[in-house]
Amino acid sequence: MDNSGQEVQGHQHQQQQPTNVKVKNQVEVQIGLVGDAQVGKTSLMVKYVQNVFDEEYTQTLGVNFLKRKVSIRSTDIIFSIMDLGGQREFINMLPIASLGSSALVFLFDLTRPETLTSIKEWYRQAHGLNERAIPVLVGTKYDLFVDLDPVYQEQLSRASMEYAQVMDAPLIFCSTAKSINVQKIFKVALAKIFNLTLTVPEINEIGDPLLIYSSLGNKRSRGISR
Ligand SMILES: Nc1nc2c(ncn2[C@@H]2O[C@H](COP(=O)(O)OP(=O)(O)O)[C@@H](O)[C@H]2O)c(=O)[nH]1
Numbered sequence: 573m574d575n576s577g578q579e580v581q582g583h584q585h586q587q588q589q590p591t592n593v594k595v596k597n598q599v600e601v602q603i604g605l606v607g608d609a610q611v612g613k614t615s616l617m618v619k620y621v622q623n624v625f626d627e628e629y630t631q632t633l634g635v636n637f638l639k640r641k642v643s644i645r646s647t648d649i650i651f652s653i654m655d656l657g658g659q660r661e662f663i664n665m666l667p668i669a670s671l672g673s674s675a676l677v678f679l680f681d682l683t684r685p686e687t688l689t690s691i692k693e694w695y696r697q698a699h700g701l702n703e704r705a706i707p708v709l710v711g712t713k714y715d716l717f718v719d720l721d722p723v724y725q726e727q728l729s730r731a732s733m734e735y736a737q738v739m740d741a742p743l744i745f746c747s748t749a750k751s752i753n754v755q756k757i758f759k760v761a762l763a764k765i766f767n768l769t770l771t772v773p774e775i776n777e778i779g780d781p782l783l784i785y786s787s788l789g790n791k792r793s794r795g796i797s798r
């Protein structure tokens with residue numbers, strides 16, 4: 573479960589430590605999940621942390637906060653993942669998760685274009701609260717999307733790319749149900765937060781599960797202070 577740091581490499585030299593003592597640094601990173609109801613926020617969080625995709629289980633679990641540890645070299649990264657809920661009244665609670673987050677993952681459902689339109693408002697609100705958080709734009713339910721009309725797929729993919737450009741956010745299409753790009757979302761977020769080099773190949777072809785990050789999310793100096 574914990575090999576997900578392998579594709580992330582640090583730029584910077586390790587701090588000098590006595591060679592006979594094993595010191596593990598520990599860093600806690602909060603990631604907020606934002607987006608309309610039913611786009612798949614809770615499913616994604618549960619899948620990433622517990623490797624389970626089960627609708628009934630996810631619903632009965634009733635959590636909106638999970639943690640997962642990932643090790644990169646001598647550092648333990650503790651991801652705190654906060655699922656914001658998508659009901660309209662929940663926008664009032666957005667500050668709670670936005671303010672402490674190093675990255676904000678904006679999720680929309682690839683089968684419901686109106687959920688992409690909603691991202692404008694989610695982004696406006698969340699980014700207004702926390703300009704330093706790294707935004708990541710994620711299209712969910714790729715397993716269903718890939719069976720839809722190719723013209724629709726192309727239009728939505730291009731629209732998603734435009735949103736990603738405007739937000740200066742990496743763009744990732746994922747499927748929690750089919751385990752596509754789930755780990756990558758958090759690898760990309762981590763790499764952008766800590767300015768690490770990512771060796772995961774990008775996916776740019778329309779119709780494929782897009783994974784575009786190298787040209788996005790580099791303009792502003794963001795992330796947590798070190
Ligand atoms: N086919 C498919 N369904 C998904 C996927 N992710 C979530 N769902 C379903 O979408 C619905 C909403 O998911 P949920 O995680 O509760 O969304 P939330 O309201 O954003 O937290 C549930 O029925 C999930 O089983 C996916 O990758 N593929």
Ligand SMILES: [Mg+2]
Pocket residue numbers: 613614615655657658
């Ligand atoms: Mg939920």
